[in-house]
Amino acid sequence: MKSRIGFLYRNKASFTHAAKHTLVKLTILPILDFGDVIYKIASNTLLNKLDAVYHSAIRFVTKAPYTTHHCDLYALVGWPSLHTRRQTHWLQVIYKSLLGKALPYLSSLVTIATPNRATRSSRYISLVTPKANSSFGHLSFQFSAAHDWNELQKSLKLETHISLTSFKHQLSEQLTDH
Incomplete structure (x- = not known):
């Protein structure tokens, strides 16, 4: 390069x-x-x-x-910075996995959580975060995708699936370099 x-x-x-x-x-x-x-x-x-x-x-x-x-x-x-570009692409891969538009093996690794009780945040789409017993486990797609998605949802607050284009637009508003 x-x-x-x-x-x-x-x-x-x-x-x-x-x-x-x-x-x-x-x-x-x-x-x-x-x-x-x-x-x-x-x-x-x-x-x-x-x-x-x-x-x-x-x-x-x-x-x-x-x-x-x-x-x-x-x-x-x-x-944007490369960090923001990478983060944007990463979250788009996770969302495509949720929509079933990513590779099937990736889509199979994301599981939407079902809330145990009704709270304000239980309305939002969140993912099941698997237990990781090591730092290596925290690097896995399944763990890091769920963790990063749930962190994003604290500010994005999606209750239903939206189009990929709409998601990209909302994501670009969320991830701005400061």
Whole structure:
């Protein structure tokens, strides 16, 4: 991926600002997004390397100096941080699993909880969080999907399934970089 960014930098005089924006969006971002839900369990060292590539791509588009803070970089292009992108994609995979639109083996790992008693929060769609006896168990799809979904529901408060498009819109409102 660094070679792609290197190619872009070597030829930057040939591109307009709009072309640079489009090139990064069509060549670099898909690589960073591909399989990003798997990065959830990656070490911070590896994630920081991906962030550095992302920041370099944004600097290519904006001509911002190396000393520009990453929050300012995101604002210049109107893109979220990679962490927010990963979190968004992760929660979308969970929701697709709930809707049965994900791979069948993933959908089989999410179970909607049935409340024991009526409370305000029992109206919201929540998932059964399986017992995990180790830190490795906490990394499993079944545990982390249920945990992260239930955390999201504290603010999203979905009572019924909505369209995937509506979910994506509500999710983008919830997950904003601060």
